Amino acid sequence: MTPPLALDIDGTLTTPQGTIDPRAFDVLPAWDAPVVLATGKSFPYPVTLCHFLGVPETVVAENGGVVLADQQVSFTGDRERAAAVAEEFEARGGDLGWGAADTINRWRETEIAIHVDSDEELLREVALEYDMEVVDTGYAYHVKSPGVEKGAGLQEVADILGLDAADFVAVGDSENDVSTFHVVDESYAVANADDRARAAADVVLEEGYMDGTLSVLHEIADR
Structure with a gap:
C-alpha cells in the first residue's frame, strides 16, 4: 500500500539553487496517496505549487500556522x-x-x-x-506563536482526511521539520539538512535536495 507523504519544499523539492526541481512534476502527480506540502512559506506558495503539480491542494503552510485539506482552511497563530x-x-x-x-x-x-x-x-x-x-x-x-508547528498541522490534515498521521512518510531538511518527524513513523532528512533535522530523522540520506527525496520515493515504490 502506497503511504501518504509529508514533504517540505525548500531544500527538499528544490535544486541547490532554490528552484523547484522539475522531476517533482513527474513523480508527485503520479503518487497513489495523499501528498501534503508542509512548508514555512506563506500560504499562497504551496497552494500554487499544488495547482501547477496537478495534485489536490493539501498543505501545511507557515510552519503549521495555516492548514488546508479537503477544502477546509484553519489558522493558528498571532x-x-x-x-x-x-x-x-x-x-x-x-x-x-x-x-x-x-x-x-x-x-x-x-x-x-x-x-x-x-x-x-x-x-x-x-x-x-x-x-x-x-x-x-x-x-x-x-x-x-509558541506551539504552532508543522507536526500539529500534519496531525490536523490527517484527521480531516481520516488518516493516521503516523502512516505518513516525511522528508525534510531543517529545524521546522522536526515536529513533523516526531508524528510520523518514517522520516528522512536529506543530506543538506541541518543538525536538528538530522538528529530527529529516522534516516539521514546520502543524497541532498530533490535527489534525496527521489531516492526515498523510489525506494517506497519498489517495496
Whole structure:
C-alpha cells in the first residue's frame, strides 16, 4: 500500500539553487496517496505549487500556522503579535531584509519571516519580550506563536482526511521539520539538512535536495 507523504519544499523539492526541481512534476502527480506540502512559506506558495503539480491542494503552510485539506482552511497563530515583534525589531535598528515590496510577508497570515542575514540575537531578544518563538529554517527566521508547528498541522490534515498521521512518510531538511518527524513513523532528512533535522530523522540520506527525496520515493515504490 502506497503511504501518504509529508514533504517540505525548500531544500527538499528544490535544486541547490532554490528552484523547484522539475522531476517533482513527474513523480508527485503520479503518487497513489495523499501528498501534503508542509512548508514555512506563506500560504499562497504551496497552494500554487499544488495547482501547477496537478495534485489536490493539501498543505501545511507557515510552519503549521495555516492548514488546508479537503477544502477546509484553519489558522493558528498571532499574526499581530508577530508583526509587533518585527516593528520593534526595526525600531531597534534591525532590518527584515526583503526590500520595500516584501513579497515574503505580504501574504503571510500567522507569522513574520526575517532574512537570515539579519541580526538574529536582537530578533530573538525582541521575540522573547513578546512571548514569541523564532525558528531558523536556514532560509529565514520565522517569528511565530509558541506551539504552532508543522507536526500539529500534519496531525490536523490527517484527521480531516481520516488518516493516521503516523502512516505518513516525511522528508525534510531543517529545524521546522522536526515536529513533523516526531508524528510520523518514517522520516528522512536529506543530506543538506541541518543538525536538528538530522538528529530527529529516522534516516539521514546520502543524497541532498530533490535527489534525496527521489531516492526515498523510489525506494517506497519498489517495496
